[in-house]
Amino acid sequence: MTEVPPDVAEYLTSPDTLPEWVRFYRAYPTVTAAVQAVGDGESVAVFTSEHTAYVQRVIFVEGKPVIAVVLYPNSQAREALVTAYLNHGDPETATAAILQALPYLLPEDIDLTGIDCVVEPGKGACPRFVFRRRVSAAALHTWRDYDELHPLGELYQVLSWHCTGHNIAEGSEAVAILRAHGLPAVGCAACGESLTKRHPARPGTWVCLAEEYGPHCEAFDDPFRELHELDDAGIGGPHDPAGSDLGPVA
Ligand SMILES: [Zn+2]
Structure with missing residues (x-):
């Protein structure tokens, strides 16, 4: 039986903890337990969208354990990206241009060190344009270690559903930025x-x-x-x- 760190135990008993996190932390109370599970062939992932839509996975990359997070632009920004993609005649060129333009939709002071703009398959007519971060899990044992050493920080805030005045560009502002990068x-x-x-x-x-x-x-x-x-x-x-x-x- 895997030890459950006190902070995770407390989190699991709180009525405010979202069900997806209860399921995740019950199954994998530590990073070590999650890495072990992946090694045993389990798929370790949690999707949440309380403030910002994102997926956290534990995976192996070139044989080494990694905590991978994918953050999704909020729906207003996504509408600008998807409509620009649909308006473009060539999916491959459109995808390359959108990935190139994506950082420019963010406020200027956002640090994207360690963050990649990537595309992942969507379920509809358009792929998803996302921000991805991968962090080595090798030296991490608890989720608290991970959260403290690798906070999602401002990128998480600017992609939030909540309008704070410091968000990813949306609507006509996003359209203008995408057009400046050659997108229709x-x-x-x-x-x-x-x-x-x-x-x-x-x-x-x-x-x-x-x-x-x-x-x-x-x-x-x-x-x-x-x-x-x-x-x-x-x-x-x-x-x-x-x-x-x-x-x-x-
Ligand atoms: Zn109108």
Whole structure:
């Protein structure tokens, strides 16, 4: 039976600890236990998205144990990345350009030492553009050692869902940065949403990714807007794809 360090024991009994961490720390109360489990063929990983979406895994790289963390841009930033990717005609070129542009979406003072911008397969029409850090687990025994020696720091904060004024760029700001790096990112001049007209479900229509029923620009002067909710036709309205230089959809 693996020893459970007192801080982990306390964490496990706290009502505030999220279920994914309870499962993870119950199974692997120390880094040593996690490394042992990987060596025995187990897949050691936890996904959490309380403040920032990230995955923590223990893996072997070239025979050596590593704690790997992948941090995901928040959904607003992701919309700019995915729409730019879809607008681009060539997935390979688009991927290379987005990976090159990714650090520029972050506030200037963010230290990316030890962080790689990488792409991982997504489940949909677009891969995921992520920040990855790998730290050797060889000299680490407890998770406290790991957390204290290798805090996720500001990168974790700037990717947070919570708007602090010091976040990854999103909306029209992200679109401008991606365009400056040669990507066909497009923002609505009226509402600022990131747009694509190469969404697989709505080819040829400018939409943002959340619009499963078609475009619904918040700035559109909807003639049905003042009607009683029982008469609401909910027609939405088109976006204004400012600065778009995309050709017709193939
Ligand atoms: Zn709009």
